[in-house]
Structure formats: C-alpha cells, structure tokens
Amino acid sequence: MAKEMITGKRKFTPEQEFQMMKMVLDKFLWIGVVVIVYGAYLMAVKSDILNSLLMMVAGIVMFIIFMVVLVRDYEWSKRAK
Numbered sequence: 857m858a859k860e861m862i863t864g865k866r867k868f869t870p871e872q873e874f875q876m877m878k879m880v881l882d883k884f885l886w887i888g889v890v891v892i893v894y895g896a897y898l899m900a901v902k903s904d905i906l907n908s909l910l911m912m913v914a915g916i917v918m919f920i921i922f923m924v925v926l927v928r929d930y931e932w933s934k935r936a937k
Contacts, residue, residue: 885922888917890915895910895912895915899912
C-alpha cells in the first residue's frame with residue numbers, strides 16, 4: 857500500500873485491465889459505426905460511390921483492428937491467470 861501511494865500507480869488484476877480495455881475500445885467500435893453510416897449517407901445522398909466505399913472500408917478496418925486487439929488482450933489475460 858505504501859509503495860502504491862509513493863508511485864501513484866495502482867495495480868489492476870488482469871480481469872480489471874481487460875474490462876477497462878473493453879470500455880476504451882468500445883469507443884472505437886462506435887467510431888467505426890459512425891464512419892460506415894457516413895459512407896452509406898454519402899452513397900445515398902451524394903451518389904459519390906468511390907468516396908463512400910472508401911469511408912465504409914475505413915469503418916470495416918476499424919472493426920477488424922478492434923477485433924484483433926480485443927482477442928489478443930483476452931488471450932493474454934487468460935494466460936496471466
């Protein structure tokens with residue numbers, strides 16, 4: 857406890873770290889959804905096919921990155937137990 861007060865850092869269990877990471881990465885999930893919806897909006901309203909598809913691909917890439925990071929951290933937290 858004294859060391860914690862000196863350094864100002866708190867040690868988290870792997871489960872607590874995983875829960876915090878999920879809360880942070882959830883924001884990336886919402887950003888990905890917004891980017892995909894914006895791409896669909898561009899396609900519907902402005903008929904700008906290339907830019908809208910690029911926006912939708914960017915949202916899908918965000919989803920893939922989110923999935924890879926989440927799975928990797930889950931496996932790490934499972935090994936730490």
